[in-house]
Amino acid sequence: MYALKALRTLSTHVALRALNALRTNIALRTLRPHIALRTLNALRTYVALNALGTDITLRTLRTDIALRTLRTHVTLSALNALGTHIALRTLNTLRTDITLRTCVALNTLGTDIALRTLGTYIAL
Known part of the structure; x- marks a missing residue:
């Protein structure tokens, strides 16, 4: 009799455990789509954030x-402007140099003419 009671108790316990496992399984199945949707939404958010x-x-x-x-x-504009400035300075220097050369040449020519004239005047 004790064995029968123990067997019934054991059977009840096994049945309850099986029922609990089944309930847990049903609960997990219900929960899984929610988790899957949350994961999918998180993934979409992640993809959107990455984009x-x-x-x-x-x-x-x-x-x-x-x-x-x-x-x-x-920088190129500044260099171009600087290049223009350098070119203008070079040109001005060149013009000054040409002017000075011309002036020296004219002075020399003038001196030569003056000396010739003076020499002619002295000779006369």
Whole structure:
């Protein structure tokens, strides 16, 4: 009799454990779609954030390239202006040099003419 009671108790316990396991399994099955949806939403958010991050990175990169190009343009403009300034200074120096040479040549010529005239005058 004790064996029968023990067997019934054991059977009841096994049945309850099986029922609990079944309930847990049903609960987990119900929970799994929710977890799957949460995971999917998180994944979508992650993909969207990655895409957004890529877009921001590309914008930053484009801005950086534009700024570098702008800086290069400003540098080239400055160099061109500097080159023009140097060219003008060289040209002015060249003009001054030509003017001085002409002046020296004319002075020499004038002196030569004056000396010739003076020599002629003295000879007369």
